[in-house]
Amino acid sequence: MNNILILVGEYKPYSTTNGNIASNIAEELKKYGYNVKILTRKNKKGLKKLEIIDGMQVYRITDLNLIIHSFCEQKIKNNKKIYKIFLLIKRVLFYFPRVLRRTSISNYYVHKIEENIKRISKKTKIDAIIPVSAPHEEIFAAMKYKKKNKKVKLLPYQLDRFSNANSLYPTKILKNIRMKNNLELELELLKECNNLLVLPPIYSHYESNRIFKEYLNKIIITEHPLIKNFKEDSTTSKNSIDIIYAGSLDLKLRNPTYLFEIMDSDKVRNGNIKLNLYSFGNCQNIIDKYKAKLGDIINDVGKVEHDIVITEMKKADILLTIGNNSDEEVPSKLFECLSFCKPIIHLYYSDNDAYLEYLKNYQYSICIKMDKNKLKENREIFYEFCKKIWNVDIKYKIIEELYEKCTPQYVSKQFIKIIEGK
DSSP states (O other): OOEEEEEOSSOTTSOOHHHHHHHHHHHHHHHTTOEEEEEEEEOSTTOOSEEEETTEEEEEEEOHHHHHHHHHHHHHHTTOTTHHHHHHHHHHHHHHHHHHOSSSSOHHHHHHHHHHHHHHHHHSOOOEEEEEESSSHHHHHHHHHHHHOTTSEEOOEEOSOSTTOGGGOSOSTTHHHHHHHHHHHHHHHHHHSSOEEEOHHHHHHHHHOGGGGGGGGGEEEOOOOOOOOOOOOOOSOOSSEEEEEEEEEBTTTBOOHHHHHHHSSHHHHTTTEEEEEEEEESOHHHHHHHHHHHGGGEEEOOSOOHHHHHHHHHHOSEEEEEOOSOTTSOOOHHHHHHTTOOOEEEEESOTTOHHHHHHTTOTTEEEEEOOGGGHHHHHHHHHHHHHHHTTOOOOHHHHHHHTGGGSHHHHHHHHHHHHTTO
């Protein structure tokens, strides 16, 4: 039981958070002597179909949607505004197939992924498959492969909601029909897999739905394995307090307007505080508006390779996170941020924001609710926190003790127990 194939939507060098999670698990499994291969999607023009990363073979499937999107975003970043039209056309063209599907997955990609699993298995026997979602096509492609190859262990790692994720239903009219079909897919997966590993908020969906009752014993609750020691001692003197936000921004789900309104105060402007954005998404117009207004206190870098983000976060004084405008979404970015042993500012919408529970015992953090009526007060809180705590020395041992279950070492052992049948 030595050969493991991990499926994930986007992987290094242009990785998503789920790709980083897959990487952390892969690296730990490799330490235990497993032969790990990665099957992912090509999300940037110029990436190879096969290359070695961290001593592991990484296979890539071409995903035109991702490639076109990243190409247009880069052109827009370089002030070629005409690509906004191309991006809009792309969104429209890819929108209609999403609306017309019976379920919230693309059968085209499910088939494509399954065919690539078969090709890999012809070269090397596959003992276990770990599909990481979202995207969810990877999980159901692995399920189809498992049906024809019963000896292969199937261990899906579900990091995002599926049948109960509102974002997967483009129209309310078809939601009830599609949700029923999605529930049937989830039930089929539970019947077929050896075990399903999920995050705590996702488990409640299965627990509360009677159709899954017979298979709840297959579900294992785990955490985001993103806590690693990225602490680095600063050796350079600085002229400004550098705050970094790294991750996606979204007009509905994670809008940066309130953040910029906090920055738009005399104290912050004159306080040598600088916001560095390593972001992507559909909020560029908002970013451009406030860049013009606030000047060089906003450094808009855009989406870059994950290794570059890691390097810059190590240099930062404070890390910033923004909660989702939905209680249904599962947090992830926070755990990577904690790895840097830095102070954290968290902006949130809802009192049910999942980050609040994780941060309540982390004394080097502050959580600010994005309340329009408290903007003046929150500007003061933001400024005072930055000035007071930007150069504090936080030991990794504190982080490790608080968040042990969120380390790759802990979570990978959960996978190993299943793989080894312990």
